[in-house]
Amino acid sequence: MADPVAHVEKRVAAAFAEVGGDKAIGVDTAVRQSDRADAQIDGCLALAKAMGLAPRDVATRVLAAVDLHDICSAAEVAGPGFINLTFHHEFLARELVTVAASARLGVRKAKHARKVVIDYSAPNVAKEMHVGHLRSTVIGDALARMLMFVGHDVTRENHVGDWGTPFGMLIEHLVDLGETQAANELSVGDLDSFYRGARKKFDDSEAFQARARSRVVKLQGGDGETLRLWRILVAESTTYFQTIYRTLGVLLETTDVMGESAYNDLLPQVVQRLSDAKMLVVSDGAEVVFPSGFTNRENQPLPLIIRKSDGGYNYATSDLACVIDRVERLRADLLIYVVGAPQAQHLEMVAAVAAQVGWLKSPCEMVHVAFGNVLGADKKMLKSRSGDAVKLDALLIEAVERAANAVTEKNPELSSQTKDEVARFVGLGSVKYADLSTDRVKDYIFDWERMLSFDGNTAPYLQYAHARICSIFRRANVEREAAKDFSPKISHAAERALALRLLQFDSAVWDTIDKYSPHRLCAYLYELATSFSSFYERCPVLKATDQDERNSRLMLCDLTARTLQTGLDLLGIDAPEQM
RNA sequence: GCGCUCGUAGCUCAACGGAUAGAGCAUUUGACUUCGGAUCAAAGGGUUGGGGGUUCAAGUCCCUCCGAGCGCGCCA
Numbered sequence: 001m002a003d004p005v006a007h008v009e010k011r012v013a014a015a016f017a018e019v020g021g022d023k024a025i026g027v028d029t030a031v032r033q034s035d036r037a038d039a040q041i042d043g044c045l046a047l048a049k050a051m052g053l054a055p056r057d058v059a060t061r062v063l064a065a066v067d068l069h070d071i072c073s074a075a076e077v078a079g080p081g082f083i084n085l086t087f088h089h090e091f092l093a094r095e096l097v098t099v100a101a102s103a104r105l106g107v108r109k110a111k112h113a114r115k116v117v118i119d120y121s122a123p124n125v126a127k128e129m130h131v132g133h134l135r136s137t138v139i140g141d142a143l144a145r146m147l148m149f150v151g152h153d154v155t156r157e158n159h160v161g162d163w164g165t166p167f168g169m170l171i172e173h174l175v176d177l178g179e180t181q182a183a184n185e186l187s188v189g190d191l192d193s194f195y196r197g198a199r200k201k202f203d204d205s206e207a208f209q210a211r212a213r214s215r216v217v218k219l220q221g222g223d224g225e226t227l228r229l230w231r232i233l234v235a236e237s238t239t240y241f242q243t244i245y246r247t248l249g250v251l252l253e254t255t256d257v258m259g260e261s262a263y264n265d266l267l268p269q270v271v272q273r274l275s276d277a278k279m280l281v282v283s284d285g286a287e288v289v290f291p292s293g294f295t296n297r298e299n300q301p302l303p304l305i306i307r308k309s310d311g312g313y314n315y316a317t318s319d320l321a322c323v324i325d326r327v328e329r330l331r332a333d334l335l336i337y338v339v340g341a342p343q344a345q346h347l348e349m350v351a352a353v354a355a356q357v358g359w360l361k362s363p364c365e366m367v368h369v370a371f372g373n374v375l376g377a378d379k380k381m382l383k384s385r386s387g388d389a390v391k392l393d394a395l396l397i398e399a400v401e402r403a404a405n406a407v408t409e410k411n412p413e414l415s416s417q418t419k420d421e422v423a424r425f426v427g428l429g430s431v432k433y434a435d436l437s438t439d440r441v442k443d444y445i446f447d448w449e450r451m452l453s454f455d456g457n458t459a460p461y462l463q464y465a466h467a468r469i470c471s472i473f474r475r476a477n478v479e480r481e482a483a484k485d486f487s488p489k490i491s492h493a494a495e496r497a498l499a500l501r502l503l504q505f506d507s508a509v510w511d512t513i514d515k516y517s518p519h520r521l522c523a524y525l526y527e528l529a530t531s532f533s534s535f536y537e538r539c540p541v542l543k544a545t546d547q548d549e550r551n552s553r554l555m556l557c558d559l560t561a562r563t564l565q566t567g568l569d570l571l572g573i574d575a576p577e578q579m
Numbered sequence: 580g581c582g583c584u585c586g587u588a589g590c591u592c593a594a595c596g597g598a599u600a601g602a603g604c605a606u607u608u609g610a611c612u613u614c615g616g617a618u619c620a621a622a623g624g625g626u627u628g629g630g631g632g633u634u635c636a637a638g639u640c641c642c643u644c645c646g647a648g649c650g651c652g653c654c655a
Contacts, residue, residue, distance in 0.1 A: 028595090028596090030595070032595080032597080034597095034598090035598090035599095035601090036598075036599095040597085040598085042596095042597050042598095042636095045597075045635055045636070046597095046635080046636090048635075049634090049635055055635070078598080079597095079598050080597095080598070080635075080636080081635085082597075082598065124655085161655065164654080164655070165654080166654090166655095260655085283652080283653095284652070284653080285653085286652070286653050288652075288653085294582090294651090295581065295582080295651085296581080296651055296652070297580065297581060297582095297651055298580085298581090298651095299580080299581065302651070302652075303652055303653090304652090305652060305653050307653090308652095308653045309653060310653080312653085314653065314654075314655075315654080315655045318655090340649095341583080341584065341648095341649070341650095342583090342584095342648095342649050342650060343650090343655095344583060344584080344649090344650080345582075345583070345650060345651075346650085346655095348583095370584085372584080372585085372648090372649095373648085373649095379647095406617085409617095410617055411615090411617085437592085438591090438592060438593085439592085439593080441584070441585080442584085442585065442592090443585080443648080444591085444592085445591070445592095447591075449604095450591065450603090450604075453603085453604080453617095454617040454618090455603065455604075455617080455618090456591090456592095456602080456603035456604065457591095457592080457593090457602070457603060458603090460617075461603095461617085464615085464617055464618090467615080467617095468614090468615060468617095468618090471614080471615055472614060472615090475614065476614085511595080514595090515595090519592095519593085523593065523594090523602090526602085526603090527602090530602090533618065533619070534619070534620090536614085536618080536619085537610095537618070537619045537620085538619085540614065541614055542614040543614060544614095578615090579615095579617085
C-alpha cells in the first residue's frame, strides 16, 4: 500500500460509518488525487444528501471523526463540502523508504492470483504481418507483463490462423513450387508473394481450384502427406513470426502458438455438447445457436453458426472450443481477448453461448480488450504508397533507422555499437509507446515525427529522463545500489511533487490492469518524467549544499529511474542508460 | 433499418460522476561559460457536435438529433 491515498481511504471509510451510520452505506468513500491539495475526500456531499444535512457540516463531522495526524499536516473543509488533505513531509519520506526497499516498488500483488489466458497477436500462416497486427501484439504483450507482475498465473496464447479453406490452394502452390524452393521463399519472410502466387493461380485456373478443393478435403481428413506439407507452411511461418517478435521485443514464443488447428479435435464435441443441451437448431441447413438478445437486419434472431450446411465448422465453433479448452483443461478463470473492436459482437455471442451452455461460469469471465485502427495522416487506414497494408518488418526497420539518425545527430560521441542499441530501443519504443499511450478503443494517427519527438508524451522523452539519471550516477561516485538506502528529506516543492508522484506507481499499475488500458500507465510515467525534469532543473543533486541533501536527492533519482525503467518494462519498452 | 464504437483547444491526445476541463505540438515570451538545453518556466487559445433529462455535482449516466467509423447467417 504505497499510495498515500490508499492509507487514508480505510480510515475515511470508518469515519463515514461513524458519522452517517446506516446512511453511509453505499456512499463512495474514495480519496482522490487533487489539483488543490495532495488529495481530496469527496464523499461528504453524497453523505450529506443521504443524511439530509448541510455538506460542510457533514465534512466537519467526518474530519472530527477521522484521525490522520500521523499522515497529514493539514486537513480542511473546502468549497461546497470537500475535504482537502496535505501529507506530512515525514510521512512521505517514510513511504519512500518502504517503496525504495521493495523490488516491486510498492506495487501490490493481486489479492487472489487468477489463472489468466491472454489471446493476442494472432497472425495468419503464409501471410506477412502488417500494421493490423501491431496493436494486438503490443497491447496484449503489455497486459501480459503487467498481469504477471502482480502475481497472476498468465498463459499467453497466439491464436494463429493455420487452418481453413485457403490451405488447399497454399499447399498446392507449395507442391508446384517444390518444397525446397517454397521453404526458401517462406523462410526469408517473403510470405506475401507466396500467398499472392497461390491466390492468382486459384483465381485464374479452374483446374487449380479443383486441386485446391480436393486438397482441403484431404487436409481435413487427416491425410498424412497433406499434413506433412501443411506443417512445412506452419513451421516456416512460425519461424518468420518469431523474427518479428524478437525484433519487436515481445514475450511470445513458438510454444505460445495455439493455432486454430489445435482445437480441431474439440469441434465435434462442441456440436455434441450444444446438441445435448438442446441449444442446437437447424436453420437453412446449418446447425446454429440463437443466443438471446442478438438480432439481424430484419430484426430476426441472429444465429451463431456452429456447423455450416456443408458440414464444415467455422470460427465460432473454434472459438467455443477455445473456451472449453481454456476453462476445462487450463483451468483459467480469466480469458482475455486482445482483438479488434469490429469483432465485439461476435465475441459477445460466443460468450453468451458459452455462458448459456454452462462452460463459462462465474467467477470465470471473458474479457474483450478491443482496440481501434491505426490510421494514416489522411485519417484512413494506414497504407503503404502502393496501397497495400504496411508490412510490420518494414515499419520496424524504418523506426530504427529514423531513431538512429536522431541519435547520431544528438549524441555523435556514442560508439557505433551503443548507438545501434540505443536506436533499437528508441525506435521500437517509440512505435510501441505511440500505440500504447492513447485510449486503445479509439483509432490513432500514426505519425513518425510525433512519436520520435523528444518532447511530449513519447517514449524518447521517458527514456531521456531515465538516461539523465544514469548519467548522474556515472558522475556521482556513488554505487547505484547504495542510493536506495539513503534517507529522503522532502523540503523543496519540486522534491515533494516528485515524491508524491513516485508513491503513485502502485495505483497507476493497478488502475491500468483494472481497465486493461495501458495508456493509463503511460500517462503516469509521463507525469513522473515531467515531475523529475522539474525537480532536476530546480534541485541540484551533485552540487547540493550538503551531504544529506545530496544523498536524499540521489535516493529520489534512483527511485525515479527504477520506476521509469520498471514502468517501461511493463509496457515492453527498454530504457537505455545513455542515449 | 437494427446494433456497437467514437465526436473535447488550430493539430495530436488526457480527464474512477467531483471544485476553475488538462497535457504536448504549433504560436508568443522568458531562463544557458548545462549535475546531459534531447531541458525548464510562463502566456494566449474551449458553448466538451446540437438539444433535452437524471443528480448535491455531468465531458462522463439516460433520451433525442447531427456527423464519422465498424458490424448485422454459413470468410476468419
